[in-house]
Amino acid sequence: MSIKVSNLFYTYAKKTPNEHLALNDVSLEIKQGDFVSIVGHTGSGKSTLVQHLNGLLVADSGLIEIDDFTVYPYKQRRKNKKLHSLRKHVGVVFQFPEYQLFEETIVKDVAFGPKNFKIKEKEATEIAKKALLSVGIPETYFERSPFELSGGERRRVAIAGIFALEPDIVILDEPTAGLDPKGQEEIMNLLVKMNQEGKTIILVTHDMDLVLRYTNHVFVLKDKELVFSGTPIELFSHNREDLSIEIPPLFTFARKLKNRGLDINISDIRNVDDLFEQIQKEKKR
Amino acid sequence: MNSLTFGRYTTFNTFIHKVDARNKILLLILLLVAIFLKFSVWSTALILSGVLFISLIILMLISKVSFLQLLKSLLGMWFLILFLLAIYIFVPNSSYHMLWVTWWKINIYYDAFFQCGYIILRLLMMLGLTMVLTATTKPMDLTHGFEWYMTPLKVIRFPVHEIAMTISIALRFIPTLLEETERIMKAQASRGVDYSRGRFFKKVRALFSLIIPLLISSFQRSEELADAMEARGYNPKEKRTSYSKLSFTWRDIIAFLIGGGIFAGVLVLFIYDKNTANIDLINMFFGVSIGW
Ligand SMILES: Nc1ncnc2c1ncn2[C@@H]1O[C@H](COP(=O)(O)OP(=O)(O)O)[C@@H](O)[C@H]1O
Ligand SMILES: [Mg+2]
Numbered sequence: 001m002s003i004k005v006s007n008l009f010y011t012y013a014k015k016t017p018n019e020h021l022a023l024n025d026v027s028l029e030i031k032q033g034d035f036v037s038i039v040g041h042t043g044s045g046k047s048t049l050v051q052h053l054n055g056l057l058v059a060d061s062g063l064i065e066i067d068d069f070t071v072y073p074y075k076q077r078r079k080n081k082k083l084h085s086l087r088k089h090v091g092v093v094f095q096f097p098e099y100q101l102f103e104e105t106i107v108k109d110v111a112f113g114p115k116n117f118k119i120k121e122k123e124a125t126e127i128a129k130k131a132l133l134s135v136g137i138p139e140t141y142f143e144r145s146p147f148e149l150s151g152g153e154r155r156r157v158a159i160a161g162i163f164a165l166e167p168d169i170v171i172l173d174e175p176t177a178g179l180d181p182k183g184q185e186e187i188m189n190l191l192v193k194m195n196q197e198g199k200t201i202i203l204v205t206h207d208m209d210l211v212l213r214y215t216n217h218v219f220v221l222k223d224k225e226l227v228f229s230g231t232p233i234e235l236f237s238h239n240r241e242d243l244s245i246e247i248p249p250l251f252t253f254a255r256k257l258k259n260r261g262l263d264i265n266i267s268d269i270r271n272v273d274d275l276f277e278q279i280q281k282e283k284k285r
Numbered sequence: 286m287n288s289l290t291f292g293r294y295t296t297f298n299t300f301i302h303k304v305d306a307r308n309k310i311l312l313l314i315l316l317l318v319a320i321f322l323k324f325s326v327w328s329t330a331l332i333l334s335g336v337l338f339i340s341l342i343i344l345m346l347i348s349k350v351s352f353l354q355l356l357k358s359l360l361g362m363w364f365l366i367l368f369l370l371a372i373y374i375f376v377p378n379s380s381y382h383m384l385w386v387t388w389w390k391i392n393i394y395y396d397a398f399f400q401c402g403y404i405i406l407r408l409l410m411m412l413g414l415t416m417v418l419t420a421t422t423k424p425m426d427l428t429h430g431f432e433w434y435m436t437p438l439k440v441i442r443f444p445v446h447e448i449a450m451t452i453s454i455a456l457r458f459i460p461t462l463l464e465e466t467e468r469i470m471k472a473q474a475s476r477g478v479d480y481s482r483g484r485f486f487k488k489v490r491a492l493f494s495l496i497i498p499l500l501i502s503s504f505q506r507s508e509e510l511a512d513a514m515e516a517r518g519y520n521p522k523e524k525r526t527s528y529s530k531l532s533f534t535w536r537d538i539i540a541f542l543i544g545g546g547i548f549a550g551v552l553v554l555f556i557y558d559k560n561t562a563n564i565d566l567i568n569m570f571f572g573v574s575i576g577w
Contacts, residue, residue: 017296056471084479092475099465100472102497112494116477147501161476 001067001089001168001200003030003053008062010048022048024224026062030202030217035195037203037211037232040221041244046204047095049221050171053202054090055083066090066169088117091167095174097158101146106132106157109146113165124164131164132157134193136186152183159187163194170194171202176210188214208248212236213271220245233267250275292350292416294423301348301421304540305533306430312544313418319551320410324558327399333551334406340547341413350420355413359405366405373397424456429527447521454510462503469498 010023022045030036038046051057052064055071058080064071069086072079094100103109110128115121132142135156141149146157159175172191176184192214195201203215211218212232220228220235220243227243228235235243236251254269257279264278301309320337324330345352359366374397381394419427432449439445470480473494480491 051471054475056474084477087475087477094468094472094475097472099498099502100469100476100494102494102501113476116479165476 002032003028003169003200004063004065005029005049005052006063006065008049008052008064009060010045010052010057011060012048014060021224023052023059026221026226028219028226028229030200033195033198033200034217035191035201035203035215036217036219037205037215038219038221039205039208039211039245044221045224046221047173050092050173050202050204053169053171054087054092055080056092085117088165089167090169090171091162091165093159093162093170093172093175095177096155097161097175098151098154100158100161101154104145105143106137106146106149107142110157110161110164113161117165127164127166128160131160134163135160135190152179155179155183156187167199169200169202171204173204174206175203176205176207184210208236208246209250212248212251237266292419295349295420297349297421299348299421300536301344301417301540303534303536304421305537306422306426307433308533308537308541309418309422310427310430310434312540312548313414315548316414316544317411319548320407320414322551322555324555326558329554329558330403333554334403334410337410337547337551338406341410341417344417345413348417348421350413350417352413355409355416358412359409362405362408366401369404370397370401373401424459425453428453428456444521446525450521458503458506461506462499465502466495466499469495 006027008023008026009021012018012020012022026045026049038049040046048057052059052071053066055064058071058077059073061073061075063073066086066089069082069089070079071083071086101109103112107125107128110131111121111124114124114127119127129139129142133139137153137156137160141153146154149157155175159172162170170191175187179187188210191201191203203210205211215232218228218230218232218235219226222243228240235245236247237255240247250269250272251266254264254266254275258264258266262279262282264275264282269275269278316337320334324333342352345355374393375391378394378396381392381396383395385393385395387393422430428449431452432445435443435445435449470478473491474480476494478491478494480488480495
């Protein structure tokens with residue numbers, strides 16, 4: 001499923017003294033099977049943007065087209081009849097999703113989503129178990145209460161709750177914030193796996209290492225506007241102080257090596273191992 | 286969501302916003318009394334209500350509280366209105382004397398409709414006044430105001446400060462809770478919950494998916510807050526100073542003169558009405574008497 005967003009505007013608390021423009025003329029396209037990231041400062045509108053993609057927020061103006069679904073802006077909201085089924089195809093994992101758990105057991109909680117989309121209890125439970133295993137929650141936990149888990153485990157259960165919908169597009173809003181490095185790595189590996197299965201992944205993050213390492217396209221939001229769209233290498237290759245982006249140390253390091261005369265191909269370097277390989281290859285020559 | 290925002294503090298900076306909270310509380314009480322004083326002559330009651338109603342509209346215009354929303358809140362009270370109307374119509378009242386129709390031996394009087402309309406008008410004014418207070422006064426100032434009035438109760442060991450602190454914390458967390466509610470509703474909507482449609486059982490289930498996370502995070506929050514307060518040495522028995530000082534200015538004098546003036550005027554008429562019986566304003570000013 002590909003996504004096309006055109007000329008999106010959104011204002012919070014419209015017609016009140018607290019009125020606040022959050023998205024200003026944002027247009028972008030995401031292809032089927034992409035692994036993209038959305039970055040930008042806190043308050044730049046990232047969360048607002050992704051909430052439009054499954055119709056949780058309805059724009060002031062602008063269109064969102066996802067395959068044959070179209071989300072119309074507020075004035076034509078009567079045409080938005082299929083939002084419910086859109087949410088089956090576009091799963092959004094919210095920032096701090098651990099606060100959405102409520103059932104007595106973990107399995108029941110994860111099965112809650114599929115059941116809302118008219119999947120029978122038994123089948124939903126099966127899907128839930130599969131989703132839980134995939135996020136690394138072992139079977140011995142299944143009958144526990146979600147409130148007995150640690151924060152990181154709860155986060156993974158909540159993420160499984162969205163995976164269990166088996167969406168074609170998975171959107172995650174800062175899923176690794178506040179997790180330990182191991183937990184981060186597990187979640188990222190899971191996303192890579194889902195991406196390889198053909199799902200489109202949209203990752204909202206502050207972590208430029210993740211952007212460089214995992215994603216093939218990056219969008220930068222700054223002050224309510226989309227200011228960059230391209231590959232991570234393109235983003236980091238230029239001086240990006242105007243975008244207030246921090247270039248990953250690995251990338252800076254590789255570039256310095258190259259500038260000093262080491263013949264390496266920067267656009268192939270996604271992580272430390274890549275760099276290591278290239279340096280070795282260079283040494284052998 | 287819009288109806289929830291009615292009466293919530295607005296960040297405008299009008300004359301009324303700047304009047305001291307204690308003053309506004311006092312004036313609210315005085316004006317409520319003025320609204321609910323009962324006059325024996327119909328025309329007098331109507332004229333006074335009219336005067337009060339126009340004053341309320343002016344007040345709402347000055348303080349930028351939406352009058353339209355006040356009228357809309359009437360729609361929300363349709364059940365109450367029907368209920369009141371039924372009571373006024375079907376409960377016999379010997380003072381009624383303008384017969385409209387008789388249905389199955391029940392006499393329906395025009396008076397019943399007048400009475401009902403009159404009480405609704407007064408309820409509406411009460412609501413409007415209260416909304417002006419809450420929309421123009423920061424919740425914190427409001428609690429400080431109430432605390433100030435209750436200070437004498439400290440003599441009888443009434444925990445004035447503790448109660449004020451509890452109330453101000455509760456008020457402080459209302460917007461947070463609303464935000465949290467919105468967030469959880471969105472998160473559950475992403476999991477396919479449809480809060481508006483579905484059968485009764487499904488709706489109850491949907492409600493659970495909202496209320497349980499809300500309760501849990503509230504408990505968690507209150508525990509954290511208690512810990513944080515204790516860590517910073519909070520002791521309810523200690524004498525405390527306040528960050529926001531309530532203060533009287535020339536605005537308060539003006540507001541008090543106007544509000545108090547209206548109250549005094551109504552009160553004088555009321556006492557006169559009780560003592561010398563039945564003042565009829567129309568008769569007094571125009572020399573004619575409209576007998577009902
Ligand atoms: N529910 C809301 N009501 C009012 N303003 C909001 C709300 N949510 C976010 N905002 C404002 O909109 C802007 C964009 O917020 P958000 O999309 O959450 O940014 P990000 O996710 O990039 O940090 C911020 O300035 C924020 O204060
Ligand atoms: Mg955000």
